[in-house]
Amino acid sequence: MKKDILEALKQNKGKFISGEELSIKIGVTRTAIWKHIKQLKEDGYEIDAVSRRGYRLIQEPDTLELNELEIDIQTRLIGRNLIYYPSIDSTNNEAKKEAALGAPEGTVIIADEQTGGRGRLGRHWVSPRGTGIWMSIILKPQLEPAEAAKITQLTAAAVTTALRNVTGCEAGIKWPNDIIINKKKVCGILTEMSAELNTVNHIIVGIGINVNVDPKEFPDEVRAIATSIKESVGHEIYRKEIVLEILQIFEELYLDFLRTRSMAKSVEICKKYSVTLGNAVRIISKDKIIFGEALDLTEDGELVIRNEAGAVEKIISGEVSVRGISDYI
């Protein structure tokens, strides 16, 4: 019912709607309406209440709770099933559990805080409460395990486009799974999968974005290599707007990929916003280190480099550093 009232207020944002009208529309007493309005104010909603005129929504809080997301989401697959936690160990871990229990494709787990956020290879990922976007998407595409890397590229394309659209920041992609602003990391993507030998059961795409984090909150060793949207654009951004835009663009790219089996659209975006191509790179792959120049992405999103010996080779995975970015000077 709180959701219904909120939805009515949002439809009339900035305009008054009378208690009586709300009462009739939603089918509860005016006292019940009043109680829910009080709760919404406690949740951080700025609402005018003027006698004889009614209620007027001035401003929503920066919240990712379900009411906000569910009312405004426009997708038809990605995020239609949303699960929200104020705090959780890791949205990827939770998504794995949900997937094992049969959660449908497109299910999104989102949290206001991660107490055990992980980056690649189990590395710790700082995920403070209320200032970032920590979410995971469950996918069940018909793919071979070796193709899962495509989903990382698709996600990088979606997140970068969404960040640029909503915030105007100059986000770029450090192949394969980091989003960069001003040479510092603002977002990491962690793709995990459950698979049989030749068939993916499900893929979990974890997305962690530093949105309104104050750089002073980062630990010292992180501050040198990480940034936030707030630091880049100079003010706070509503996380909800970014989430909805990511889900929307992700859905477009993902449905296009399923339909065409081509990564063309995502790879075009990845090339356009790449901070890797044209630069010197250092790649740690298994037990060797490769130095070279990043030349291009293949149609599947793999990195093509010219190595020190002058030979052109294709890199499918590995730890990639780009000269001048983060810790590779």
Place this chain on the structure above:
Amino acid sequence: MKKDILEALKQNKGKFISGEELSIKIGVTRTAIWKHIKQLKEDGYEIDAVSRRGYRLIQEPDTLELNELEIDIQTRLIGRNLIYYPSIDSTNNEAKKEAALGAPEGTVIIADEQTGGRGRLGRHWVSPRGTGIWMSIILKPQLEPAEAAKITQLTAAAVTTALRNVTGCEAGIKWPNDIIINKKKVCGILTEMSAELNTVNHIIVGIGINVNVDPKEFPDEVRAIATSIKESVGHEIYRKEIVLEILQIFEELYLDFLRTRSMAKSVEICKKYSVTLGNAVRIISKDKIIFGEALDLTEDGELVIRNEAGAVEKIISGEVSVRGISDYI
């Protein structure tokens, strides 16, 4: 304490051990000893109890309960952590949960019955109570996802060798994951993994063996293509002996693989007992069907065939049928 008594009886199998001796050895009253002996008899242990002489173990039941396995296991990694269920939906599913909770490498889940046993691609697998071996091994090797197929070959080598050693049956390997006797399937292997793009988190090896199943118990459509050890050798076999032999040989092959990073030992066994090599094969891979002749296995255990056009190609995965076996006539 029941385990201690059983262990003492087993050490003296066929010989009498007095209640007093047991009482002193284990540190409980003779009445307690008597009660546990009574329970062991109810569990199916055949035990003589003769006044003034004591207790004598004649015969163990065909059980996979922990006491039996834990007392006799000789491995140091595979199966050192054993988890037994009288009945469970699927040992692979349970192994996935245990792995997610941090179960150590080598953990084995074993059940007397599966109510939702699965073969590849989610196919149903008949797993009746008390007549088969349904178990899963949790592994955490440093592997790329594409290498997981090696573990299937290693498992096929271990199971085939163990079945031959213990039962004298003429088990053969239908590449990549079926064990065959008399052209019918006696065992299936289901390898699943959790992985990041370039690193395996863990691998679950599911092994399902029809041991003492009476072929009459198979559904009609299964009877034509499935067999059991009992049908092959003409009598029942203690499942425990097979389990212990599998774990032992699996451990030898696995530790050798980790040490040498070479599949030589497993592939040698896979070639020796192959029912695929030298025969006409039909391979369903993605959306195409390949006909050809199976020529060889590579050093990594992949199948080499000569296709209808006369070209030699390497098959990494797919649904393989061998002319003359099961449903490919």
